Amino acid sequence: MSDQKKRLFLVDAYALIFRGYYALIKNPRINSKGMDTSAIMGFMNSFLDVIKKERPDHLAVCFDKGGSANRVEMFEEYKANRDETPDGIKIAIPYIYKILEAMHIPIMVKEGFEADDVIGTLSKQAEKAGYTTFMVTPDKDFAQLVSENIFMYRPVFGGGYETWGIPEVLKKFEVENPLQVIDYLGMMGDASDNIPGLPGVGDKTAKKFIKQFGSMEGLLENTEQLKGKMKEKVEANAELGLLSKKLATIMLDVPVEFHEKDFEMSEPDVTAVTEIFEELEFRRLTTNFTNAFSVEAMASKGTNHEETTPKKTIQKAAPTTNAGEGQFSLFGGDSQPSTATEVFSSRKTIKDTEHFYQLVQSGMGTKLFIGNLMKQPSVCFDTETTGLNPLTAELVGIAFSWEAGKGFYVAFPEEKEAAQELIEQLRPFFESTEIEKIGQNLKYDIKVLRKYDISVKGQLFDTMLAHYLINPDMRHNMDVLAETYLNYTPVSITELIGKKGKNQKSMRDVPVEEQTEYAVEDADITLQLKEHFSKELIEADNQKLFTDIEVPLVRVLADMEAEGINLDKDFLNSLSGDLDSDILTLEKNIYEEAGEEFNIASPKQLGEILFGKMKLVEKPKKTKTGQYSTAEDVLSYLAKDHKIIADVLEYRGLAKLKSTYVDALPLQVEEATQRVHTDYMQTVAATGRLSSNNPNLQNIPIRTERGRQVRKAFIPRDENYVLLAADYSQIELRIIAALSQEETMMEAFKNGEDIHASTASKVFDVPLAEVTREQRSNAKTVNFGIIYGVSAFGLSNQTDLSRGEAKELIDAYYETYPKLKHYMSEQVNFAREHGYVETIMGRRRYLNAINGSNAIVRGAAERNAVNAPIQGSAADIIKIAMINIHRKLEDGHYKTKMLLQVHDELVFDVYKPELEEMKTLIKYEMENAYLMDVPLDVEVGVGQNWLEAH
DNA sequence: CACATGTGCAA
DNA sequence: TATTGCACATGTG
Numbered sequence: 001m002s003d004q005k006k007r008l009f010l011v012d013a014y015a016l017i018f019r020g021y022y023a024l025i026k027n028p029r030i031n032s033k034g035m036d037t038s039a040i041m042g043f044m045n046s047f048l049d050v051i052k053k054e055r056p057d058h059l060a061v062c063f064d065k066g067g068s069a070n071r072v073e074m075f076e077e078y079k080a081n082r083d084e085t086p087d088g089i090k091i092a093i094p095y096i097y098k099i100l101e102a103m104h105i106p107i108m109v110k111e112g113f114e115a116d117d118v119i120g121t122l123s124k125q126a127e128k129a130g131y132t133t134f135m136v137t138p139d140k141d142f143a144q145l146v147s148e149n150i151f152m153y154r155p156v157f158g159g160g161y162e163t164w165g166i167p168e169v170l171k172k173f174e175v176e177n178p179l180q181v182i183d184y185l186g187m188m189g190d191a192s193d194n195i196p197g198l199p200g201v202g203d204k205t206a207k208k209f210i211k212q213f214g215s216m217e218g219l220l221e222n223t224e225q226l227k228g229k230m231k232e233k234v235e236a237n238a239e240l241g242l243l244s245k246k247l248a249t250i251m252l253d254v255p256v257e258f259h260e261k262d263f264e265m266s267e268p269d270v271t272a273v274t275e276i277f278e279e280l281e282f283r284r285l286t287t288n289f290t291n292a293f294s295v296e297a298m299a300s301k302g303t304n305h306e307e308t309t310p311k312k313t314i315q316k317a318a319p320t321t322n323a324g325e326g327q328f329s330l331f332g333g334d335s336q337p338s339t340a341t342e343v344f345s346s347r348k349t350i351k352d353t354e355h356f357y358q359l360v361q362s363g364m365g366t367k368l369f370i371g372n373l374m375k376q377p378s379v380c381f382d383t384e385t386t387g388l389n390p391l392t393a394e395l396v397g398i399a400f401s402w403e404a405g406k407g408f409y410v411a412f413p414e415e416k417e418a419a420q421e422l423i424e425q426l427r428p429f430f431e432s433t434e435i436e437k438i439g440q441n442l443k444y445d446i447k448v449l450r451k452y453d454i455s456v457k458g459q460l461f462d463t464m465l466a467h468y469l470i471n472p473d474m475r476h477n478m479d480v481l482a483e484t485y486l487n488y489t490p491v492s493i494t495e496l497i498g499k500k501g502k503n504q505k506s507m508r509d510v511p512v513e514e515q516t517e518y519a520v521e522d523a524d525i526t527l528q529l530k531e532h533f534s535k536e537l538i539e540a541d542n543q544k545l546f547t548d549i550e551v552p553l554v555r556v557l558a559d560m561e562a563e564g565i566n567l568d569k570d571f572l573n574s575l576s577g578d579l580d581s582d583i584l585t586l587e588k589n590i591y592e593e594a595g596e597e598f599n600i601a602s603p604k605q606l607g608e609i610l611f612g613k614m615k616l617v618e619k620p621k622k623t624k625t626g627q628y629s630t631a632e633d634v635l636s637y638l639a640k641d642h643k644i645i646a647d648v649l650e651y652r653g654l655a656k657l658k659s660t661y662v663d664a665l666p667l668q669v670e671e672a673t674q675r676v677h678t679d680y681m682q683t684v685a686a687t688g689r690l691s692s693n694n695p696n697l698q699n700i701p702i703r704t705e706r707g708r709q710v711r712k713a714f715i716p717r718d719e720n721y722v723l724l725a726a727d728y729s730q731i732e733l734r735i736i737a738a739l740s741q742e743e744t745m746m747e748a749f750k751n752g753e754d755i756h757a758s759t760a761s762k763v764f765d766v767p768l769a770e771v772t773r774e775q776r777s778n779a780k781t782v783n784f785g786i787i788y789g790v791s792a793f794g795l796s797n798q799t800d801l802s803r804g805e806a807k808e809l810i811d812a813y814y815e816t817y818p819k820l821k822h823y824m825s826e827q828v829n830f831a832r833e834h835g836y837v838e839t840i841m842g843r844r845r846y847l848n849a850i851n852g853s854n855a856i857v858r859g860a861a862e863r864n865a866v867n868a869p870i871q872g873s874a875a876d877i878i879k880i881a882m883i884n885i886h887r888k889l890e891d892g893h894y895k896t897k898m899l900l901q902v903h904d905e906l907v908f909d910v911y912k913p914e915l916e917e918m919k920t921l922i923k924y925e926m927e928n929a930y931l932m933d934v935p936l937d938v939e940v941g942v943g944q945n946w947l948e949a950h
Numbered sequence: 951c952a953c954a955t956g957t958g959c960a961a
Numbered sequence: 962t963a964t965t966g967c968a969c970a971t972g973t974g
Contacts, residue, residue, distance in 0.1 A: 786963095
């Protein structure tokens with residue numbers, strides 16, 4: 001294999017660093033010193049992968065230094081608009097240098113030249129010297145350099161690499177010659193490099209032009225063939241086009257020379273590298289590194305299935321050896337211990353490691369399989385369906401796994417009766433109370449199976465929920481979890497059924513062998529994640545929260561979602577008509593006042609009219625992108641002086657109402673049930689709250705008279721039912737009072753006082769009876785502000801108070817409630833020391849930024865330290881209440897159903913004969929879900945619609 | 951068609 | 962320079 005031409009790898013350092021950093025932006029790696037090591041980790045992972053996979057004999061890592069003097073000379077805005085390099089990247093650079101030096105990796109830097117130009121020049125020189133060069137970079141600009149001997153070696157999102165040779169470039173850019181990539185980039189521009197490009201020309205147009213004219217020059221010489229606006233624009237920007245092309249051209253005459261010897265790989269200084277990794281707390285990388293450089297690793301090197309490397313130049317590796325033997329120890333994130341059973345080689349799909357996935361054949365095969373299945377104490381399963389909506393989706397198959405690396409797939413027939421027959425055979429498994437069921441997002445599977453009249457019984461372990469408790473701020477989809485904790489990249493669903501939109505396939509259209517591979521892999525991975533997470537749950541002392549709250553809630557939510565709520569479409573239709581005519585009138589008035597017609601819904605156009613043309617304000621506030629801000633708090637000050645602004649505000653309110661609620665809700669009524677089924681997300685809000693979508697039923701208007709009308713559209717199931725709404729009164733303030741043991745506030749609650757009036761009376765030092773509306777309102781604002789960690793500035797923004805008055809008010813507030821202030825600083829201190837805060841049920845939120853150096857970020861973390869335990873404890877309490885109520889309704893075989901949760905409120909469809917019983921039961925369960933030193937109070941209302949029920 | 955931005959609804 | 966969310970219309974590529 002090495003008898004082929006010699007190979008040179010040139011690594012574009014910054015491109016890989018940026019890519020690594022942003023790939024982890026949602027789950028940044030923070031070590032115990034609070035340092036963000038994402039960029040280093042991301043870069044090293046990619047880099048070591050290349051070494052491990054390709055074993056290059058000649059290699060260099062190329063950095064920029066001092067930018068490109070040349071390009072800036074040509075175009076002074078070149079890269080000027082780029083955001084400043086994030087801190088996470090800045091701190092990474094010196095470490096990466098140090099690591100590469102310790103590894104004895106050649107580093108190329110040429111002051112005043114970009115890495116692109118250095119790499120370009122070197123590859124062309126190496127080509128003359130008989131080398132095949134691989135440019136390791138994701139940056140598509142490099143495509144212009146590709147030749148018979150020069151390839152791009154691109155890391156692919158989700159792991160693996162793809163190689164671009166001439167055919168790939170020609171196909172990708174739809175050109176005849178790689179050099180035309182320069183014309184393409186020149187026309188289209190590149191926002192990240194600040195190459196302007198031709199205005200109005202994007203990917204599609206650029207490709208068209210190149211097919212038609214061959215080059216930028218060809219285009220500019222033949223503009224008479226263009227039409228309309230495009231002709232004008234291109235002609236007007238000819239110079240810009242030529243300049244853009246120059247900027248996009250990678251220079252090949254950088255004063256560097258390719259001497260073979262300088263690029264030879266040599267033995268790394270293992271001790272030095274290990275030391276740096278230890279300092280950074282990179283455990284997995286340490287083994288990854290040893291592996292990448294070891295002889296053994298070379299022998300057992302596996303092939304990634306995504307390999308697109310040309311056969312002649314890149315050695316194809318031997319079939320993967322048994323990865324379970326333990327010569328790799330790549331398992332686990334840097335904080336996770338590695339274990340023998342969960343060892344997989346880096347960035348591979350599970351396909352490449354030894355595994356045994358079997359398709360269960362019908363007849364005898366099914367019987368044998370089910371017999372075996374029923375003997376297991378604990379099984380992971382995953383349903384495959386025709387779509388994402390569990391109310392309409394049909395079963396395509398179910399994967400099962402109970403042993404790492406092994407699993408089975410039961411494919412389902414399309415025909416309804418046959419499918420039902422098959423699921424009946426599986427019923428004993430799903431309805432067994434003995435067998436524990438493991439899954440990722442089990443709510444979905446439960447809802448799907450529900451349609452087949454199967455109820456999933458027994459203990460549940462949902463890996464998504466488990467991870468949500470382990471770190472609620474991270475993302476919890478299975479692909480990310482597999483990468484983070486198991487270090488492998490599952491087959492993506494897009495690979496199977498294509499991107500959503502144009503011609504997305506259904507799972508049904510996927511060959512059953514591929515279904516098996518994909519589905520069982522997911523079950524296999526989920527099973528392995530469970531092993532991981534169950535340990536971590538214990539370490540974080542979150543087991544009770546998991547078992548007693550989050551897991552039981554899954555079934556409660558599945559029931560609520562399946563139930564849905566009745567919506568009065570006709571009523572909304574008539575509202576829509578009313579809104580329409582009012583909006584039309586306002587529109588006419590606004591156009592008249594503005595002297596022209598424009599799109600009022602466009603903040604850009606509106607700002608231009610109000611502040612650019614009419615100049616209603618001397619110094620208009622701008623948004624971060626430099627547009628005039630037309631936000632409500634800006635405009636409302638001006639409404640009394642300018643009719644047009646009052647009209648705009650009213651228009652906005654009505655338009656919002658119509659588009660977001662009145663017109664949108666009827667479209668969400670499910671065909672099959674004629675009801676609206678929201679989807680509650682249990683793992684989104686970092687504090688432990690639920691969120692609701694498709695549609696969001698947690699933000700239905702209530703504050704304005706007009707908006708409130710929408711609530712009239714939510715009605716009982718039929719004439720035998722009424723809607724009941726039960727609200728916790730001031731639950732968050734009660735929690736903070738109890739947690740801080742602030743007696744004054746606790747007393748007020750115990751005595752059933754109006755808490756805001758009571759606060760006002762104490763803070764402003766007036767008798768309770770003499771508190772003015774304004775005083776109560778200000779006290780209410782502070783009460784809420786305290787929960788969020790408000791500043792004097794923020795408070796003065798929310799009230800009529802000046803900054804000074806706001807500060808006085810806050811000071812008086814803390815004097816009234818000294819324990820409250822103490823509690824707040826205690827929370828902050830706890831977070832500083834432990835890195836997290838927790839709720840009454842031990843739900844944690846990690847706040848690493850609280851020890852960071854950025855004052856703004858740190859301030860936000862400090863507010864979170866106060867807010868998260870309060871908001872989160874309230875969430876804990878209502879979740880407990882929901883579970884208890886759900887159980888009572890089930891056990892008592894009531895017809896009443898729980899329908900909605902809105903953070904501190906529950907909504908029920910109550911069967912009229914059960915009404916009195918329900919009022920008592922619901923109020924009792926909510927008030928007694930969790931007992932604190934402050935009583936909880938729940939207000940219950942009943943009505944013919946949601947508005948009346950309040 | 952996908953994504954960013956500005957805006958605004960709820961607790 | 963107040964917490965947590967979701968979703969709309971516009972604008973851009």
